[in-house]
Amino acid sequence: MSYEFVKGESEITELCKGKPVYLLVIGNTRTAEVPGITVAGANPELIKYTPPADAELLYHGRCLSIDTVPATPDGKPTPALISYTALRLTAIPFFIVNSGLMVEPKIPFVELNAPVGENIAERRAMDAEKVREVIERAKILGRKMSKLADVLIVGESIPAGTTTAAAVLKALGFEPAVSSSMPENPLDLKKQVVEMAVRRVESNDPIEVLAAVGDPVMLGVIGLALGSEKPVVFAGGTQMVAIANLVARMGEVDAVIATTKYVASDPNADLSLSPFPVVAADPMLGKSKYKGLRAYEEGFVKEGVGAGGLTLMAYVRGLEPEKFLEEIEKDYANIVS
């Protein structure tokens, strides 16, 4: 099965055969500066370049802001590779949304003037007034974009995003298990950060939760979804579960979460907390001849840059999984090797 619903069901996957548009929302939180919390970058200095480099990869098949593609310290490549192949094969139009970046990408992007998120281990994430403002701007963008498309697909790239997501879920009253880009998920460290962060939350009002323990990418994704006049695909794992819970409290949105099989089969990724149906797609990387890609099946990286949702797009639009893997491997060979 190349993709299947792991929670509920939705017709949105059918709509995706029409004319979707993909919006990749990227930003940074200083929470990524907590030593050991993320591997979304080969070293701490490079982590801040991961989101712009992911975006550049989608447009150019190579990064402009750094010399190689974003990778974990031991060389496992960014999921942007999967997204790149899927976008190349489906020709789905896509746009980059800067929602709190430290470093601007060297490609055209939409500017929401969002703040960089603070380290939630140490202080509140963002100013509440600014949170409201950025969401309003993203709503405008979502409304305009949705007029041009049948479905809005929204992805993310933000190092340490699974930690802010866990904090949001906890602030909303859940007891989240949380996914990670590492198979040895640094759960104790994350739990500690989340515990410290959540103490600063004063109510379960979505704006307060975001201001206290969220990250700026959440603002962009939430605004896009609330502004959209068409159904929305949240392309991502537990980060999108956190975002979807906020969205469900803030408005009426017809949505689905689309992620990878690797997140769906992670016992620490509780997709059942999603208020919307969840569909998981299998990019077949376990069958790859490349070790860097097989690592995904072994629990590394797993998701990001909309990889799961865009894999789904490739499949609903008729691509055979074996062919898709072949094309991913071709791009991997060109781009990484």
Add this chain to the structure above:
Amino acid sequence: MSYEFVKGESEITELCKGKPVYLLVIGNTRTAEVPGITVAGANPELIKYTPPADAELLYHGRCLSIDTVPATPDGKPTPALISYTALRLTAIPFFIVNSGLMVEPKIPFVELNAPVGENIAERRAMDAEKVREVIERAKILGRKMSKLADVLIVGESIPAGTTTAAAVLKALGFEPAVSSSMPENPLDLKKQVVEMAVRRVESNDPIEVLAAVGDPVMLGVIGLALGSEKPVVFAGGTQMVAIANLVARMGEVDAVIATTKYVASDPNADLSLSPFPVVAADPMLGKSKYKGLRAYEEGFVKEGVGAGGLTLMAYVRGLEPEKFLEEIEKDYANIVS
């Protein structure tokens, strides 16, 4: 006749009944700092806010960066008012493209990282390498946007843009008469600036012409047009004539220039220099009960922010001219009075 071709003919107006997208490209050139060269702002300090304020007006029906709407020193309002009404009535999706602004608008916008243009009376306008880079970025944007639409409509807002346009035309070997936002067109002053500027042009290569005497908005518009996989409507007057001549030298584009009747009937606006067909639409402002709007018929302001092209959109999509004027007046009363 609510609109008519004043040069050639094109089927593109028919296509506009389908699904167009409007891109407003905004930026600044320090050429606007030449005293007396432009009235696109109530005073010299405000001129730099005109493009972002125009953009804000389109989204919100009011400006956020300044307290009132952009106007000439004696109070004639920005053509963004006409564009606002047309976009409101047609519900055409639109996006703002920052191509060299001094001040960012307080709304979502696409960032091309273009430089502010230098004062062409004093020095070369932009670095040639940067010119190439920005055009490449805009091409990417144009390609993506065109996948979502049947037609790309591209407008501009840049104070002193008619002066840089005259310099470009002259550098390309034309002897341009040049339109202006003033009926007492400061022709001698403009001619002087153009003469000084053109001396710095080393060849008639488009990149060299842009680098020597162009402005950054030209880069955005040119890139969008060259990148587009669909027909293009250049929404503007003599500025678009200059841009169209550069585009025609740089690639194959199916395009038309759409402007207002006020530019078409200006003896100083030589639309015959367009390499593409030219259509002129009449927003009927001469019949307005408001003096500020009637001023357009008397030769003030005349065009900008895509007013002519968007008036055309309203008409090809079936709006009656009398009804359109009524709606412009309604917005004028709400926004300006």
